Amino acid sequence: MQMYDLPDARGHFGPYGGTFVAETLIEALDELKRAYAAAKADPAFRAEFEFELKHYVGRPSPVYHAKRWSGLLGGAQIYLKREDLNHTGAHKVNNCIGQAMLARRMGKPRVIAETGAGQHGVAAATVAARYGMECVVYMGSEDVRRQAANVYRMKLLGASVVPVESGSKTLKDALNEAMRDWVTNVGNTFYIIGTVAGPHPYPMMVRDFQSVIGAECRTQMPELAGRQPDYVIACVGGGSNAMGIFYDYIPDESVKLVGVEAAGHGLASGHHAASLIAGRPGVLHGNRTYLLQDENGQIVETHSISAGLDYPGVGPEHAWLKDSRRADYVAVTDDEALAAFHDLCRHEGIIPALESAHALAYAAKLAPTLPKDRLLLVSLSGRGDKDMHTVAEKSGIQF
Amino acid sequence: MSRIKATFDKLAARGRKALIPFITAGDPDPGLALPLMRALVAGGADVIELGVPFSDPMADGPTIQRASERALKQGMSLRQVLSIVREFRAGDADTPVVLMGYANPVEAMGAGVFAAEAKQAGVDGVLVVDYPPEECVVFAAIIKAAGIDPIFLLAPTSTDERCGQVAEIGSGYIYYVSLKGVTGAGHLDLDEVARRIPAIRKKVGMPVGVGFGIRDAESARRIAAVADAVVIGSRIIEEIEKSPREQAAANVMAFMRGIRSALDEVAVSKEAP
Numbered sequence: 001m002q003m004y005d006l007p008d009a010r011g012h013f014g015p016y017g018g019t020f021v022a023e024t025l026i027e028a029l030d031e032l033k034r035a036y037a038a039a040k041a042d043p044a045f046r047a048e049f050e051f052e053l054k055h056y057v058g059r060p061s062p063v064y065h066a067k068r069w070s071g072l073l074g075g076a077q078i079y080l081k082r083e084d085l086n087h088t089g090a091h092k093v094n095n096c097i098g099q100a101m102l103a104r105r106m107g108k109p110r111v112i113a114e115t116g117a118g119q120h121g122v123a124a125a126t127v128a129a130r131y132g133m134e135c136v137v138y139m140g141s142e143d144v145r146r147q148a149a150n151v152y153r154m155k156l157l158g159a160s161v162v163p164v165e166s167g168s169k170t171l172k173d174a175l176n177e178a179m180r181d182w183v184t185n186v187g188n189t190f191y192i193i194g195t196v197a198g199p200h201p202y203p204m205m206v207r208d209f210q211s212v213i214g215a216e217c218r219t220q221m222p223e224l225a226g227r228q229p230d231y232v233i234a235c236v237g238g239g240s241n242a243m244g245i246f247y248d249y250i251p252d253e254s255v256k257l258v259g260v261e262a263a264g265h266g267l268a269s270g271h272h273a274a275s276l277i278a279g280r281p282g283v284l285h286g287n288r289t290y291l292l293q294d295e296n297g298q299i300v301e302t303h304s305i306s307a308g309l310d311y312p313g314v315g316p317e318h319a320w321l322k323d324s325r326r327a328d329y330v331a332v333t334d335d336e337a338l339a340a341f342h343d344l345c346r347h348e349g350i351i352p353a354l355e356s357a358h359a360l361a362y363a364a365k366l367a368p369t370l371p372k373d374r375l376l377l378v379s380l381s382g383r384g385d386k387d388m389h390t391v392a393e394k395s396g397i398q399f
Numbered sequence: 400m401s402r403i404k405a406t407f408d409k410l411a412a413r414g415r416k417a418l419i420p421f422i423t424a425g426d427p428d429p430g431l432a433l434p435l436m437r438a439l440v441a442g443g444a445d446v447i448e449l450g451v452p453f454s455d456p457m458a459d460g461p462t463i464q465r466a467s468e469r470a471l472k473q474g475m476s477l478r479q480v481l482s483i484v485r486e487f488r489a490g491d492a493d494t495p496v497v498l499m500g501y502a503n504p505v506e507a508m509g510a511g512v513f514a515a516e517a518k519q520a521g522v523d524g525v526l527v528v529d530y531p532p533e534e535c536v537v538f539a540a541i542i543k544a545a546g547i548d549p550i551f552l553l554a555p556t557s558t559d560e561r562c563g564q565v566a567e568i569g570s571g572y573i574y575y576v577s578l579k580g581v582t583g584a585g586h587l588d589l590d591e592v593a594r595r596i597p598a599i600r601k602k603v604g605m606p607v608g609v610g611f612g613i614r615d616a617e618s619a620r621r622i623a624a625v626a627d628a629v630v631i632g633s634r635i636i637e638e639i640e641k642s643p644r645e646q647a648a649a650n651v652m653a654f655m656r657g658i659r660s661a662l663d664e665v666a667v668s669k670e671a672p
Binding site for chain 2 (some may be wrong): 022279
């Protein structure tokens with residue numbers, strides 16, 4: 001076992017991470033760092049978090065042996081960590097509960113969030129309703145149009161959804177706008193970032209809240225499969241479900257970690273969202289990490305069939321895990337993800353989120369190359385109900 | 400001596416306050432960049448802050464965001480901004496130019512290459528909005544070695560310790576952000592500014608400019624009474640936005656003259672017994 005204690009006190013994972021924000025946000029981040037450090041050290045906070053995860057989210061989520069699909073693939077055994085069975089249907093809620101609890105502890109009655117497809121927005125709105133907080137969700141106007149059902153869901157939960165008209169009108173612009181709101185209203189507002197990106201302490205804090213995923217697996221895999229997996233596989237957009245399932249496995253070097261990015265129409269097409277594989281290091285949204293950018297350092301528009309992976313950056317800890325070779329990063333295309341989506345529906349009776357289908361697609365490629373006694377643990381980060389329209393459209397079906 | 404220090408020394412000797420306008424390079428189009436910069440000087444600018452457009456201007460309000468988007472649509476890049484400065488410098492040896500923008504375009508070019516090319520083009524100062532001092536020690540040393548002033552922001556929330564860090568690695572002047580929020584925001588707490596500036600000036604040992612929220616002669620005059628420089632950005636960009644292209648430079652100059660005379664009244668009233 002290797003010692004692993006990143007980030008350092010200033011939020012750096014090697015050259016990545018850090019606090020790349022305007023001076024106006026520094027005090028807010030310092031306040032957050034202090035509050036989070038105090039909460040982390042407080043057994044009562046930890047106990048309440050665990051209580052909420054158990055009774056509100058429904059944790060622990062099971063690990064499931066996809067025996068039939070594994071058999072059809074003819075190689076390694078595939079196990080699924082069922083984050084799709086959480087309340088709200090994805091892993092996002094774990095982090096939202098942690099941050100909302102922190103907001104309450106800091107006396108901030110108003111929470112804001114950015115969202116792309118709307119999953120994090122729905123999770124934030126859900127938790128805000130649960131704690132009686134005002135909730136404002138920033139969403140690119142392009143995404144508001146594409147994700148009408150989730151917009152309605154957030155409104156049902158009492159949140160206001162603000163369409164963002166600037167830039168490419170997508171997730172990255174929603175994040176910019178949420179930061180602007182935060183810097184303006186920092187006195188009464190807590191910004192719930194949805195992934196392991198942003199300035200320190202967000203990448204660390206979100207990882208910590210999500211690390212329950214991997215921590216449960218370390219107990220569940222020996223119970224179900226007799227030992228820890230040979231591979232842990234998760235999709236990576238910003239990278240929160242991947243950091244969540246990887247984190248407890250990082251010191252255990254016998255377990256290979258694989259992050260799966262969105263290759264969209266193919267890496268050569270330029271229409272993808274594979275920041276780690278095809279990007280270069282730079283600074284965006286408060287941290288240094290791999291970014292999809294042009295030769296002048298402008299951030300470029302990305303593409304993925306899965307809105308949750310459609311982001312030009314990636315959490316800085318993934319950048320570090322890539323450079324240090326502790327994790328491998330691969331990419332699968334829209335079509336490969338769709339094929340895995342359909343396979344899981346047909347062979348296991350589970351409708352996965354398109355994001356998670358990227359991890360499944362890589363598992364489906366890898367499994368047949370390995371002996372039958374090898375174990376792959378795949379993060380099934382969310383359920384696919386939200387993707388019905390996208391998948392139906394791809395199949396030429398209209399509701 | 401740096402052009403920025405020379406400018407502030409000269410103003411101080413005459414008891415005058417600096418007027419620092421901000422425009423985004425390439426807004427509304429690259430062809431207007433030089434005429435606008437010259438109009439700023441003719442209207443009384445002591446230093447020009449030239450915005451380097453970025454796709455994700457997280458610290459800017461809607462006005463400067465729109466300016467960035469217009470400039471990027473015209474293909475503006477950091478290299479082109481440097482060409483604009485080079486051309487401006489060919490006709491103006493005195494007015495300091497400070498580039499203001501975000502880290503990523505600079506990192507994409509490489510800090511060393513950027514510092515050399517910026518110096519060669521005639522850039523005098525650089526303010527990277529998302530490089531707070533703790534993330535800027537190396538970059539500040541690189542541009543300082545090239546003879547460029549690293550300019551830093553300070554905010555109402557900045558601690559004494561942070562002011563000390565900025566004093567250590569910064570030079571030229573301090574850009575004091577007068578309110579919580581983004582550029583172009585509405586309200587301005589003049590009392591707070593008046594209270595903070597003397598202490599900050601003493602702590603950093605540099606002239607202090609105040610920006611964010613200054614929109615007219617009255618707010619400029621009141622800021623000038625306590626600060627060494629007044630920075631105006633969004634309001635000038637609005638002037639460019641609402642002007643027909645061929646009138647933009649003339650309208651910007653007229654607006655600048657209004658502010659200039661307000662600042663000079665402050666100077667005159669101070670000189671009076």
